[in-house]
Amino acid sequence: MRGLIGALRADFRLSGRPAWGYGLLCALVICLPLLVGVLLGHLQVGASVALGGYLTLFGDAPGEPYGDRVRGLLVTTTAVTLGVGLGALVQAGPWPVAVVVVGLVAAAGVYWPALGTPAVLSVTLAYFALPGMGVPLHMGATAAGGLLVVLVVVAAWPVRRLRPLRRAVEEAGTALADLLAAGGRAPLADESWEPLRQRAVTALKDLERALSLYRISVEDDRSPERLPATLTRVFQQTIALRVLRAAAVEAGIGTEWVRELDEAVGALARAVREAALLGGSSEIPEALAAIGRFADRVDEIRATARAGGAPLPAAVLVGQIRQGVDRIAMAVRSVARQAAEGVEVGPRLPRFVRPRRPVVSAGHHPVRVGLAVITAMTLMVLVHQHYAKWFVVTVAVSLRPAYRDTVERVLLRVLGTAVGAVAAAVVLAVAPGHLYLTLFISVCAALGFALRGCGYGYWAIFSTPLSLMLSDFSLPLDWGAAAARVGLTVAGGALALVFARLLWPRGHRARLTNRIAEMLDSHAVLVRSLIDRDPVQVDVRGFAAADAAGRLADSLDLLDKEPGGSAPRRLRESLTAAGRLRDNALALLAVPPPEEGAGPTVTVLDLVADRLEKVAEAVRTEEVGVPPDDLDAVLDEVGAYVDALAARRLDELAELADLADPHGDAADRMTGLRRRVRHAAAAQPALRGLGAEAVRLAALTTPRSR
Template sequence: MRKITEALRGDFVISRRPAWGYGLLCALGICLPLLFGVVSGHVPQGAAVALGGYLTTFGDAPGLPYGERIRKLLVATLLVTLGSGLGALIQPYPWPAVAVMGLVAMASAYWPVISISSVLAVALSYFSPASMSAPAHMGVTAAGGLLMTLLLVGLWPVRRLRPLRVAFEEAGEALAGLLEAAGRDQLSDESREALRRRAVTARDDAAKAFSRYWISEEDSRALERLLATLTRIFHETVALRVLRAAAVQTDIRTEWTAELDEATGALARALREAVTTGCSTAVPAALSAMGRFTERVEEIRLSAHAGGAPLPAAVLLGQIRRCLDRIGMAVRSVAQQAAEGVEIGPRLPRFGRLRKPVFSSGPHPLRLGLAVTLAMALMLLAHEHYAKWFVVTVIVSLRPAYRDTVERVVLRATGTAVGATGAAVVLAVAPGQYYLIVFITACAALGFAFRGASYGYWTIFATPLSLMLSDFSLRLDWAAAALRVVLTIAGGALALLFARLLWPRGQRAELNGRMAEMLEEHAALVRSLADQEPDEVRARTFSAAEAADRFSDSLDQLDKEPGGSAPQRLRDAVPVARRLRDNVLALSALPPPGEESGPTATILDMVADRLENVAEAVGTERPAAPADDLDGVLDELGEHVDVLSARRLDEVAEGAADEMTGVRRGIRHAAAAQPALKGLSAEALRLASLIAPRR
C-alpha cells in the first residue's frame, strides 16, 4: 500500500511547465463542434464530432516532428472512425457485441497500433442512443478527428523546425550538465546517475528527431556529423570522469584539479551557449582554460622526468589532457555547426515508409479480453444506458501490472467523481448546455495542458471529458452523477479482480532471461575491447545499455506485482553495470597498447569469461564456476607499469624524452589503463556476485 500511495503522490508532481497553448488548441477543437451543434439544433452530431476529436488526440505526441505527428493523428482518426462505425454496426446485436468488444480489447493489447482510443470509440458508439446510422456516425467522427488534426498541426509551415531545434538544445544542455558534473567530487552517485540518464535520453531523442526529417543529402550529412559529435562528447566526458577519479587517488599534487574543473566548466558554458543561441563567443575562453590545464600537465610531466613526481600519474594526466582536447574540439565543432545552421525547405512533412508491425507478448491481451467480455455481459443484463461507464472503466484501468491497475482505478474513480459532480453543479446553478460547454472547455484546456507535465492532473481533468461528451445530449442530474460514480467504482473493482487473479506474477518468469542477457551483452562488450575495434565497442556499448535498461524495467514491473519486491542485490546490479560500461568507455579512449601491451588482453578475456560463466549459470540455474585469479593478473599489470616506468626514465636520461619509442607507447597505454582495468575488474566481479544464483 505504501508503494501505491507513493506512486499516486508522484503522479501529481508537475515535472515541467504546462503546455497552455496546446491545451487551448485542444479545447477549441472540442468546444467548437459542441457550440455549433447546440446553435444549429444538431446536438448529437456536434457531440459526436467533439468526441471524435477528443479520442483522436490520444494519438498525438506534441514533441515529435510535424510529419510524424500528422501520421499518428491521421492513423488515430482512421482507427477511431472505424471503431465508431463498428460500435454502431453491432448495436442491434447485444450478445454478439459482447464477443466483438472482448476481441477488439484483446487485439488492442496485442497490437499497440489499435490504441485504447479506438476501443473506447467502439464502446461509446455501441452504448450511445441510436440517432445516426453507422456511415453517418463514422462521418461525423472522422470530421472531428480531421478538425483536431488541422488545429494541432496547422502552424506546421511556420514551426516545422521547432521539434528539431528543441531536441538539439535539450541534448546539448544535458551534455553540458554532465560535463560540469565531471568536476564535482561532492556530487552524489544518485545525482550523477540522473545527469547521465538525462544525457543519454536527450541524445537518443535528438537522434530520433533527426531521423524523422526529410532534408537534402548535404544537410543530412551535417546533422549526422552533429549527432556523432554529441555522442563523442558524451563518451569522452564519461571517460574523463573515470580517469579524473583515478588521478585524484594518486600521490601527485592536486593543484591540477582546479584548472581541469575550470576547463570543463568553461567547455560546458560554451556548449550550452552554442546550442541555445547559436553563438560561439564562449569558445575562446574555453580554449584558453584548456591551454592553462595543458601547461600544468606539461609541468608535471617534466617534473616526473626529473624524478619529482610519479611517472605513471603524469602519464594518466596526459591521457586526461587528450580527453579534454577531444571534448574541446567537439564543442568547437558544435558551435560552428550551430552558427551555420541547417536549412530545410518548406516541403511537405516526411511520412516515412510502412513500418513492421509490433506485437506485444505475455498474458495481458487475453486477460483484458476476458475482463471486457465479462463486463459487457454483466451490463447487458442490467439494461442501463450508463452501463458504458462500467465497461469503459475496465478498458482504461486494467493494465499489465497490478500496481498500475490500482493507480488507474483510483485516478479514474476520482476523475469521474469530479466530472459528474461538476457537471451536476453547473447545471443546477445555471441550467443550459452553453454553461456545460464552458465547463467542458475548461476541463479540456486544463487536462491537455497538464498532459505532458502531470499524469495525475491529466487524468483528473480528462476523465470527465469522455463522460460529458458521450452524454452531452442526455439529462445530467445528481442521480445520473451518482450512478456514474458507482458504475465506475464497480468497473474498477472488476479490473482489480482480474489483475489480481489472472497471471499476476508473469514478470518473474522473464527475470532470469533478462539477467542472462545483460551479462552476455556486457561480456561481449568487454571482449570487443580486446579486439580493438572502436565501431564494435560503440555498438556493443549501446546494446549493453539497452540490455541493462530491459533488466531494470523487469525489476520495476516485478515491484508492481502483488506482493512483488525486486531483491535489493538485483537493484544494486544496475548501477554496477553502468559503472562497468563507464570503465569500458575510459579504456576505449586510450591509445592502442602496441607491442608493450602487457596483460591487458588477458584481463579483458578473464573478465568476459567470468560474466559469460555467470550468465550460463543463471540460464541453467546451476552454481557458477569458480572465479579466475584476477587479482594476480592485476598485480602483474602493476609490475608491468613499474618496469615500463623505469625503462622510460632511462630513455629520458639518455635524451629520448620527446621521441615516440615503443616503451613510451607502452606506458602511455598501461599507466592510463591500469586504474580503468582495476575498476572494470572490480565492477565485473561485483556484478557477477550480485546476479550469480544463490545456493
C-alpha cells in the first residue's frame, strides 16, 4: 500500500513545465470540429471528427523531430480509421464475432505498440455507437480529424523545424557537462553516479536519432553529424577519468594535483554546458590555463618518481590522467567550435525513417488483455447498452503488465471518470447546451495535453472525461448517465484487477533467468572486444551490454510490482557491478595499447570473459557454483608484474642519466620498456576492476547466491 501511495504521489508531481501552447493547440484541433458541428446542426459528424483528432493525438510526440512526429501521427490516423470501420462492420454481425474481433484487436494493440490504445478505443467506441452514420461517413469523419491534426503539426514545421534538434543538442551537452563535473571530482557513490551516466547515454542516443530524422547535405562543412562523435569522445574519456582518478588518489602521492585537476575539469564542464546552451564558450581559455597548471604539477610528480621519491606506477597513472584531460579538452574545443557554427539544416522536407524491425511486446500480457476484453465484451454485448462501452474500455486501458500498475491505473481512471461525468452534468445543469459543453471539453483538452508530458496523473484525470464526452457528445448527459458511467468504470476496473491477479500474476519472475544470462553474455562480449581494441566495436558492444542490463532492471522493477513480489537485493547489486565493469572497460580502452605478447592484459581479459560466460551458462542450467579458473591467480600477478617493470624502468633511467644527450633529456626517450610500463601501470586499475566486478557478478547471479 505504501508503494502504491508513493506511485500515485509521483503521478501528480510535475516533472517539468506544462506545455500550455501545445495544450491550446490540441484544444483547438478537438473543439473546432465540435463547434462547426453544433453550428451546422451535425452533432454526430462533428463529434466523430473531434474524436478522430483526439485519438490521433495519442500518437503524437511533442518536442520530437517532425519526421518522427508526422510518421507516428499518420500511423495512428490509419489505425484509428480502420478501427472505426471494423467496429462499425462487426456491429451489424453476430455478437460472438464482435466479441472475438474486439478481443483480438485489444491483444494486437498490446503486442504491437504502434497500434496501442487508439486502435482499441476506436473499435470499441464504434461498435457501441448509436446508429445514424454509415460506415464510409464514419470512417471519413474519423480520418478527417486525424488529418487535421497532421496538418496543424506540419504547419509549424517551417519555423520550428530545427527546435527539436537544438533541444537534443542542448540536452546532450548538459548531460555530458554534469557527468564530466561528477567524474573529475570527488568520487560519487554508485547510486548518484549511475543516473548521471544513464542520462548521458540516453541523451547521446536521442541526439543521434534526432539527426537521423533530418536530411543533411554531405557537402555541408558545418554538418552537425560530427557533434555526436565528439560528445561520445567526451563521454568515454570521462568514464576513464573517474576510474583512473580513484586509483591515483589511493596511491597516495599528495593532494595538490587533485585540487588542480578538479579546477581543470570543472572549467571543462562549464565550457561544454555553455557551448551547448549558448552556441559557443568563453570558458575555454580558463580551462586551458587550469590544464596547464595541472600539467606542470604532473611533470613535478614524474620528476620526483624518476628520482625515487614517489612510486613510479602512481606517476604513470597521473600522466595518463593528464593525457585523458588533454583529449577531453580537444573534444570540448571541437564542441564549442561546432556549436558556434550553428546547428543548421537546409529547408528540406522532414525525413521519415522506417524502424529497422517492428517493436513488439512479448510475454503473457497481450494474451491476458485479449482474454479480459473478450470476457468484458461477453458480459456487456448481450445487453448492448450504449454506456456498456465504458466497462469494456476500462478493462482494455486499465490492465497493465504489473499488478500494482493496474491498481494505479484503475484508481486514476475511476477518479477521472467521476470528475468528468459529474462535471459535465453540472455544466449542462447550470448552462444547458452543446456550446457550453464544447467550452468545457476545450478546457479539459487544454489542461490534459499541456500536463501530459510532466504529470501522468493529471493527464489521466483530464483525458478520461475527454473520451467520455466526445463519444457521447450527441446524447443527453444527465445525472443518471453520470452514475451509469461511474458504475460501469468501477466494475470494469474490478474485472481488470481480477485478471491481473489471477492470470500470470508472477510472470516476470520467469523472465529473470534469461535476462540475467543475457546481461552476463553481453558483458563477456564487451570484455573480449577489448582484446582487439577497436573503438567502434567496443562502443557498440558497450551500448549493447548497457541495454541488456537495462532490460534486467526493467524486469526487476516489474517484479517489485507483482502481488507479494520483491526483486532480490543481490540482483539489484549485480546491476551496479555490471555498470562498474563497463566503466572499467572504457578506462582500459583509453590507456596506451600493450606491445604484442607483452604482459598479462590479454590473459586477464580472456579469463574475465570466460568467467562471465560460465556464469551465464550456470544461470541457464541452474547449476550450483561456477567451475574454477585461474582468474584470481592472474589478478594477483598483475601487481607483481607492474612492480617488476617499474624496478627495471628505474634501473634504465639510472643508466640513461649517465649518458650525455645533447638533444634533450634522455629519460624522455621512448624505449620498449617505457612503453610496457606506461601500459601496465595505467591498465592495472582497470584490469583489477574488471576482474573484481566479474567475481562479484558471479557471486551475485549464480543460482546458489540467489
